[in-house]
Amino acid sequence: MTEPKALARSSLITATAFVVALSLRPALTAVGPVLPRLGLDLHLGEAAQGLLGTLPLLAFAVASPLVHLASRRIGMERTVFVSLLVLAVSSALRPYTGQAGLWIGTAVVGAAIAVGNVLVPVIIKRDYAAHVSRATGIYTAFITGGAAMASILAVPIADAVDWRLSLAVWGGLAVVVAVIWLPRTLSPEPMPPTTTTDGVPPVSVWRQPMAWLVTGFMGLQSTSFYLFVNWLPTIEISTGGISERATGVHLFVFQVFGLIGGLSIPLLLKHPTNQRAGLMTASVPILLALLGLLLAPQLAIVWAVVGGLGQGAGLVAALSLISLRGRGHHETTQLSGMAQAVGYTLAAAGPVVAGYLTQVTGGWSTTLGVFATLAAVQVVIGFAAGRDTRPA
Structure with a gap:
């Protein structure tokens, strides 16, 4: 194979990381549009339907810290491949196995997606080391595109056949992505160094102040995002x-401007060591949108635009921060x-807490005030995490 052809083939294989992103949300976002039909058919009340929507986030939270164990044993590429196969099987079977299968399958779907959530940004850091933020922006655009695709097609598929096929069909997408990913699993991965990139012996991230700042930023961004997604129409x-x-x-406008914010x-x-400008630009609009909904709710479309820009930018900033602050794979x-x-523990709790506060207080003012305060804390954490003070 000539050098240009070999380079092109290598670039195509590397770009498959973005294709994986397409499969990381459809199994989740296809549920909401058909949830009333699902609930009626399986006799699930509103509370159970709400829990079904939260279950994948809880699975994210439980599975995410364990992903590195599988990654170290069989490698990142192979771990992602196995997770895609698990996602395909669980997505296809859960609508056809009764209530028990629906609950178990949804939890397994969440755990499989958690593998991609954790490892694909790490792979992107490795493969696009000189363009981490730009590549992360493209990655999140693919995630958003996959989520939107499933949301748009869920009801037409359910109308044409039934809600079960509307959920199961996304298992087929995971199979296609797994086939595309397969060439990456055929070559042995290089053994990562036992020290970090700065030569310092590794220390558990749970004991690192910077890791807690990154975690705080990710968690607060996720919490406000799921508040918007779940409650914006009701508010x-x-x-x-x-x-x-x-x-x-x-x-819909909120999601479109999220895509724009993420790509921008x-x-x-x-900047190699200082990302404060980006983190502030991502965080302040979220705070403004929440304050706007509280103080000038009649301008809701404005706050949907502002909040969408902030949320899209915030997700890319959070994932980029993970890649930029991690020293070594x-x-x-x-x-x-x-x-x-x-982050996903907070995200799962956020909509529930919002609903509880609103029910207890009889309105949205207290809830929006609390979440605006959390957004202000995100601004502060972003400022602190934006400059990495560790030696290069």
């Missing part, structure tokens, strides 16, 4: 008198697991 209807149809449009923020994360894998375990 708008309750506080701003917005119509139900308009709130659906606003949520890498420009501000390029093992430490980055552990940091990714730690940040996502804590």
